[in-house]
Amino acid sequence: MSWQRFKKYFCEVPSLGFSIDISRVNFPDAFFGSMSDKIQKAFSDMDALVGGAVANPDENRMVGHYWLRNSSLAPSDELKSQIDENILRIKEFAKKVHSGEIRGADGKFENLLCIGIGGSALGPEFVADALSRPSSDKMSVFFLDNTDPDGFDLVFERLSGKLGKTLAVIASKSGGTPEPRNAMLESQKKWEDAGLDFARHSVVTTGNGSKLFNYAKERNFLEIFPMWDWVGGRTSEFAAVGLLPAALQGIDIDALLLGARLMDEATSNKDFMKNPAMLLALMWYFCTGGAGKKDMVILPYKDRLLLLSRYLQQLIMESLGKEFDLQGNRVEQGISVYGNKGSTDQHAYVQQLRDGVNNFFVTFIEVLKSREGGSVEVEEGGITSGDYLRAFLLGTREALSAKGRESITLTLPDVSEKSIGAIIALFDRATGFYASFIGINAYHQPGVEAGKKAAGRILEIKKAISALIEQNPNLTIEELAEKSGYVGDEELIFKLMQK
Numbered sequence: 265m266s267w268q269r270f271k272k273y274f275c276e277v278p279s280l281g282f283s284i285d286i287s288r289v290n291f292p293d294a295f296f297g298s299m300s301d302k303i304q305k306a307f308s309d310m311d312a313l314v315g316g317a318v319a320n321p322d323e324n325r326m327v328g329h330y331w332l333r334n335s336s337l338a339p340s341d342e343l344k345s346q347i348d349e350n351i352l353r354i355k356e357f358a359k360k361v362h363s364g365e366i367r368g369a370d371g372k373f374e375n376l377l378c379i380g381i382g383g384s385a386l387g388p389e390f391v392a393d394a395l396s397r398p399s400s401d402k403m404s405v406f407f408l409d410n411t412d413p414d415g416f417d418l419v420f421e422r423l424s425g426k427l428g429k430t431l432a433v434i435a436s437k438s439g440g441t442p443e444p445r446n447a448m449l450e451s452q453k454k455w456e457d458a459g460l461d462f463a464r465h466s467v468v469t470t471g472n473g474s475k476l477f478n479y480a481k482e483r484n485f486l487e488i489f490p491m492w493d494w495v496g497g498r499t500s501e502f503a504a505v506g507l508l509p510a511a512l513q514g515i516d517i518d519a520l521l522l523g524a525r526l527m528d529e530a531t532s533n534k535d536f537m538k539n540p541a542m543l544l545a546l547m548w549y550f551c552t553g554g555a556g557k558k559d560m561v562i563l564p565y566k567d568r569l570l571l572l573s574r575y576l577q578q579l580i581m582e583s584l585g586k587e588f589d590l591q592g593n594r595v596e597q598g599i600s601v602y603g604n605k606g607s608t609d610q611h612a613y614v615q616q617l618r619d620g621v622n623n624f625f626v627t628f629i630e631v632l633k634s635r636e637g638g639s640v641e642v643e644e645g646g647i648t649s650g651d652y653l654r655a656f657l658l659g660t661r662e663a664l665s666a667k668g669r670e671s672i673t674l675t676l677p678d679v680s681e682k683s684i685g686a687i688i689a690l691f692d693r694a695t696g697f698y699a700s701f702i703g704i705n706a707y708h709q710p711g712v713e714a715g716k717k718a719a720g721r722i723l724e725i726k727k728a729i730s731a732l733i734e735q736n737p738n739l740t741i742e743e744l745a746e747k748s749g750y751v752g753d754e755e756l757i758f759k760l761m762q763k
């Protein structure tokens with residue numbers, strides 16, 4: 265790759281020590297000219313969104329996640345004060361928990377059990393893992409992000425005897441999602457079995473008046489934090505969904521918000537060559553042909569960023585994976601996202617990236633700061649483990665480029681609150697710009713309902729056959745289908761009866 269090309273397309277955000285290198289994507293210089301209409305439209309769509317337009321037409325909602333990190337952008341004083349008050353309340357609550365003013369039955373809260381799924385879990389899990397500092401964290405964090413009984417038991421085994429010092433935080437925007445509901449009821453039973461009052465060890469984050477809201481209110485939970493319909497689950501890290509568990513863990517949420525705000529300022533730049541999110545979205549468009557023809561491999565060379573790809577899988581695939589565009593045309597859009605971390609993944613699937621099907625582009629994430637403190641020399645000449653990590657990133661990048669395989673490199677100065685806030689904000693904006701390029705609504709998720717609906721019907725079938733089996737355990741599958749009125753569902757009944 266030529267030094268000239270690298271310099272021409274290198275984009276930095278000095279306020280964050282962040283940079284993006286797109287020079288290893290094989291776009292011709294004329295590509296940007298060919299995209300100028302789309303670029304201008306994306307800028308004006310984004311301005312309208314930030315200005316309070318109904319950017320989520322299918323749900324008739326505004327899209328306000330940029331206001332969360334800079335409330336002065338909010339289209340009304342009322343929204344602005346809701347956002348500001350919420351951050352103050354979160355800080356005040358965390359302070360009281362850390363001081364022990366708000367405490368459990370057995371003393372100061374030492375453990376945090378976060379219950380939620382999807383957007384109500386992936387951000388908190390990513391941030392808790394990326395910014396965990398075992399020696400200084402205020403609370404040890406645990407997650408229940410599914411409805412797997414064995415998964416619950418695993419976490420409760422770790423919390424055994426500690427529930428009197430454990431604070432449960434249940435997050436659900438809709439307040440009606442079964443998985444966190446199940447996890448909450450299982451948790452409540454554990455607290456009660458330990459002779460403890462679950463409500464006096466629990467807070468919730470949910471929409472006003474939701475089932476979860478009412479449940480918490482009726483039982484006098486410690487606190488109820490708001491979740492607003494103008495914030496999407498997958499962009500709720502800077503709402504109470506993310507900020508509350510982060511503050512309780514001892515993470516500096518002001519620095520997290522600052523990082524996101526500084527990146528939002530950089531990605532508001534109308535000079536697209538200086539706008540890292542626009543450059544990123546343009547590279548997605550070039551690599552995928554604007555139609556998901558190539559997958560996005562997320563490859564951070566940092567253990568702390570292991571959960572980034574999982575976070576981005578939801579943000580990008582739930583936002584862009586749409587069947588219809590805004591005109592109602594069937595488009596079946598999306599970009600598949602996968603990846604874990606480097607250099608570890610080099611010893612897993614990079615074989616295919618180098619020699620196999622060229623259906624991907626890589627996003628390397630480089631972190632300049634190797635660790636806190638000094639490093640032992642692992643090879644003469646002052647070579648450290650960190651030197652190996654960087655050499656493996658640069659080497660893999662080189663090896664892929666040599667075979668015409670494309671990559672983008674994002675460089676962060678460190679893994680700090682500011683950098684984590686910034687990288688989340690970068691992908692929020694890039695996803696929004698790309699959605700405008702392809703003309704879809706990035707802010708709803710109609711496709712997730714079908715599986716849930718089918719699951720609801722299957723649970724009805726389970727209830728019906730369980731009742732019949734109780735009366736007569738010797739009924740055949742066909743007889744159960746007949747008697748329950750579910751003829752045609754024999755296979756399902758067979759599956760439900762498998763032990």
Ligand SMILES: O=P(O)(O)OC[C@H]1O[C@H](O)[C@H](O)[C@@H](O)[C@@H]1O
Nearest residue numbers: 382383384436437438441497712
């Ligand atoms: O926060 P909740 O309302 O419980 O929703 C949790 C998750 O479930 C839904 O099915 C959607 O796929 C996600 O966008 C959402 O984040």
